[in-house]
Amino acid sequence: MKRLIACLVLILLAACSPAATGGIDRITAIPSVERTAQPTLQPTVTLAITPSATSALSALIAQAPSSTPRSENLPPGRAAEIAAATDTALQITPRSPVTFTESPVRMTFEEFYDGYDLRTGLVLSDKLTALDGEQVMMEGYMAPPLKPQLDYFVLTRIRLAFCPFCSNASDWPDDIALIYLPDETTNVTEFPVRITGRMEVGASVDQETGMVSLVRIYAERLEILN
Numbered sequence: 001m002k003r004l005i006a007c008l009v010l011i012l013l014a015a016c017s018p019a020a021t022g023g024i025d026r027i028t029a030i031p032s033v034e035r036t037a038q039p040t041l042q043p044t045v046t047l048a049i050t051p052s053a054t055s056a057l058s059a060l061i062a063q064a065p066s067s068t069p070r071s072e073n074l075p076p077g078r079a080a081e082i083a084a085a086t087d088t089a090l091q092i093t094p095r096s097p098v099t100f101t102e103s104p105v106r107m108t109f110e111e112f113y114d115g116y117d118l119r120t121g122l123v124l125s126d127k128l129t130a131l132d133g134e135q136v137m138m139e140g141y142m143a144p145p146l147k148p149q150l151d152y153f154v155l156t157r158i159r160l161a162f163c164p165f166c167s168n169a170s171d172w173p174d175d176i177a178l179i180y181l182p183d184e185t186t187n188v189t190e191f192p193v194r195i196t197g198r199m200e201v202g203a204s205v206d207q208e209t210g211m212v213s214l215v216r217i218y219a220e221r222l223e224i225l226n
Contacts, residue, residue, distance in 0.1 A: 076151045079208035080180035084218060087133075087200040098130035104137040104196050109157040109175045112215065121170055122214070124201065132201040136217065138177065139194045139225070150186055152206070155179050155195060155217070166212045169203045178206070178213040182220065189224050196221040 074082075107127070114123045143154040143163045154163055157175035166172050179195055197219040205212050 074208045077183050079206055080152065080218065082207045083180065083204055083216065084200070086204050087202065087216070096126045098126050100130075100134070104135035105131060107131060107136045107138050107199070109138075109140070109177075113174055122172065122174055124214075128201055128215070131199045134199060135197070136199040137194065137196045138217065139192055140177070141190075141192055142188055143176070145188055150181060150188065151183075152178065152180050153188075155193070159190070165209075167210070168212050169214060172212065172214045177215040177217055178211065180216060180218045181222065186222060191224050191226045194223040194225055195219050196223075 111125055112122075112128050114125045117123050138155065140155040140157055141159045142150075143156050143160045145153055145163065155177045156164070164173055164176055179197075195217055197217045200216045200218070201214065203212060203214055204216065
């Protein structure tokens with residue numbers, strides 16, 4: 001029995017030997033991974049500003065109108081004078097020429113804009129743009145004021161319970177106008193009013209309140225309608 005087992009072991013060893021099976025006489029090498037060539041970095045380009053270009057840029061900066069520092073203690077009417085000077089310096093040009101046969105020109109809130117652009121905001125109408133610097137007549141309501149005695153107020157299309165104070169141009173509603181009154185002040189009224197005066201169009205910052213406006217009227221006459 002022991003002799004039979006020994007023979008079987010010898011047979012199994014002979015069957016598993018490299019000579020019988022061909023065996024594994026070497027290890028197959030793992031193929032090398034080729035590295036991806038790195039892109040060649042382009043040299044940095046440096047722009048040199050010539051003295052003549054510097055002089056031209058300085059001239060442009062000098063010609064640009066600078067903003068006046070805001071003051072909360074301006075005398076009555078002084079903020080209107082500063083705003084008027086800014087309007088003169090930054091007068092806008094209409095996209096399409098519009099002529100008017102009457103003066104003052106009757107203007108309504110519905111005629112202010114031609115829609116809204118997601119990038120630039122409210123689109124000013126050709127009529128509104130053409131009225132920049134012209135005499136107009138508008139009707140509306142006084143918004144609740146920031147102070148009892150007014151030398152300015154916000155004219156609104158409908159009666160409001162609060163003053164729509166705007167801190168930037170994107171806050172500006174499409175149905176208001178900032179009204180600068182003549183030298184004398186006036187009291188608030190709940191009745192509709194008619195304003196006659198010079199209209200100015202374009203973003204401007206009131207130097208007394210910090211309010212940003214897109215449409216202003218420098219009133220020459222105020223009528224209370226009842």
